[in-house]
Amino acid sequence: MTDASAPSPGRPHEILANLGDLTRKVRIAQRGTWFPLLLFAVLTLGAILANRFTFSIRTIPCPVSHTPVGAGPSCVLTRQGMPGYWAGGLVLAYAATAFFYLRRSRSRGVGTPIRPYVLTGIAIAVLFGATAFLGTPQTPPGPTIDFWGLHLNPHAGATMLLERFTGTAASIGVPLLVLSWVERNRALLLFTLAYLALELAPINTGSWIAPSSPWSALPHLAIPAVFLLLGALGFARTQQRSQRTTS
Amino acid sequence: MTDQADQHPVTGLDDVVHQRVRLGILTIAHQARRVEFGFLRTALELTAGNLSQHLAVLEKAGLLHVEKGYEGKRPRTWLALTPTGHQALQDEVTHLKRLIHQIEQGNSAP
Numbered sequence: 001m002t003d004a005s006a007p008s009p010g011r012p013h014e015i016l017a018n019l020g021d022l023t024r025k026v027r028i029a030q031r032g033t034w035f036p037l038l039l040f041a042v043l044t045l046g047a048i049l050a051n052r053f054t055f056s057i058r059t060i061p062c063p064v065s066h067t068p069v070g071a072g073p074s075c076v077l078t079r080q081g082m083p084g085y086w087a088g089g090l091v092l093a094y095a096a097t098a099f100f101y102l103r104r105s106r107s108r109g110v111g112t113p114i115r116p117y118v119l120t121g122i123a124i125a126v127l128f129g130a131t132a133f134l135g136t137p138q139t140p141p142g143p144t145i146d147f148w149g150l151h152l153n154p155h156a157g158a159t160m161l162l163e164r165f166t167g168t169a170a171s172i173g174v175p176l177l178v179l180s181w182v183e184r185n186r187a188l189l190l191f192t193l194a195y196l197a198l199e200l201a202p203i204n205t206g207s208w209i210a211p212s213s214p215w216s217a218l219p220h221l222a223i224p225a226v227f228l229l230l231g232a233l234g235f236a237r238t239q240q241r242s243q244r245t246t247s
Numbered sequence: 248m249t250d251q252a253d254q255h256p257v258t259g260l261d262d263v264v265h266q267r268v269r270l271g272i273l274t275i276a277h278q279a280r281r282v283e284f285g286f287l288r289t290a291l292e293l294t295a296g297n298l299s300q301h302l303a304v305l306e307k308a309g310l311l312h313v314e315k316g317y318e319g320k321r322p323r324t325w326l327a328l329t330p331t332g333h334q335a336l337q338d339e340v341t342h343l344k345r346l347i348h349q350i351e352q353g354n355s356a357p
Contacts, residue, residue, distance in 0.1 A: 012346040015267075019274045019340070025290055026278040106318065109283025111327075 028243060029110045033188050034236035035100050036117075036179065039093040040172050041228035043086075048221045050085045055214035076212065087129025090171055094121040113182040121175035128171045161200060168224065169199035187238070191231050198224055263308045264339045268293065268301045273336045276311065276328045284324040302326065310335050 062075040098118045105112040153159055173196040180188035203223070209216050264270060271291050276282050288298050305311040310332035314325045328336070 012343045012350070015270070016340070016343055016347070018267075019270065022271055022274045022290060023278045026275055026282075029286070030279070105281075109286030111280030111282065113280065 026110055027184055028239070029108050030105075030112060031183050031185060031239055032101055032104050033179070033183065033185060034232045034239065036093070036097045036176070037228050037232035037235060039096060041225050041232055043089045043093055044168065044221050044225035044228060046089070047085060048218055048225075050082055051217045051221070052214050054082050055079075057212060084129070086168070086171065087125055090125035090128070091122055094118045094125065094175070097121075114179075116182055117175055117179040120178045121171070124171045124174055128166070131166065160202065164200050164202075167199070169196055172228075173199060188235070191235075195224065195227060195231075198227055260342050261335060261339065263304060263310070264335050266301075268297070269305055270336075270339065272298075272301060272305060272326075273310065273328065273332060273339075276326055277333060277336055281325050281327045284326070287326070305332070 056079050058077045058079070059074045060077050095118075098114060101112045101114040173192055176188065176192040176195065179185070180192055203219055209218065264273060268291060272287060275287060275290055279286070284295075284298070284302075287293075288295060291298065293301075302311065302313065306313050308331075309329055312327045312329050314327070316323055316325070
């Protein structure tokens with residue numbers, strides 16, 4: 001048996017390499033990435049049903065600038081989705097993730113770095129919910145969109161990108177970026193960037209699902225949901241394998 | 248008067264910290280924020296007695312905070328680095344990096 005009080009044997013870079021190995025071992029024990037991804041996938045799939053059952057069509061008087069020459073004075077306004085669904089669902093998902101990580105931390109014997117992720121997630125979800133509630137227009141759509149006092153052109157590419165970003169892209173993607181940072185998880189960083197690209201990419205479904213269809217939001221939700229679900233499965237398998245290797 | 252930067256990095260290594268097991272304990276506790284006795288024992292492949300001796304040294308030096316409690320009926324010991332412990336680990340790693348730098352410079356010198 002080696003002398004317990006002997007200084008570290010080996011060259012300095014070997015000592016640093018050993019410390020790096022120990023750090024990696026701790027990080028593997030701390031990670032539970034599959035769980036939040038699974039929750040987000042379920043939440044996004046649930047949103048398909050929420051959108052379907054809250055779908056409504058109303059005929060309203062057209063704003064003057066929207067009335068085409070020779071057309072009737074009424075416009076069709078479609079509305080779907082519950083602002084409370086996303087805000088409430090996200091807050092519950094972050095609370096469940098915090099609970100999951102704390103239980104894992106206790107059973108595995110290592111602390112968890114999850115706090116910044118949960119706080120970021122809840123803050124964005126609350127902001128997202130408040131914006132959705134306050135932003136729900138009670139008046140017919142005008143030539144501009146009022147976004148926090150900014151009057152934006154609804155047909156401009158930048159406005160559409162901003163609209164997509166302030167949806168699930170920000171409330172799921174940004175906290176996942178924080179998680180990849182606190183977990184020092186490069187695979188999660190790449191996965192999150194791919195997820196954000198998927199959320200922000202314009203998907204034109206008008207040719208096969210009419211905007212007036214109750215299922216018009218299906219592709220916009222189903223694609224990221226399947227991506228998150230596959231990510232959860234992939235991370236679960238990888239983390240299970242890494243844990244078997246290190247233990 | 249000698250400037251600290253002029254000293255050889257070896258003189259800056261702390262004997263309490265620069266020991267294989269203790270350096271491992273500090274590294275794990277730093278990364279984990281809080282670590283349980285059992286995790287340390289498995290990760291460092293030590294006996295409970297051996298690990299306890301090293302923990303006692305680190306606790307006496309004020310580098311580690313030990314918290315004993317129960318989870319159900321099972322006794323559990325959690326450990327966390329003190330601010331002095333974080334600083335000591337950071338200093339040790341800095342000295343090791345300087346040492347590597349000096350060795351590499353020495354090797355490349357004609």
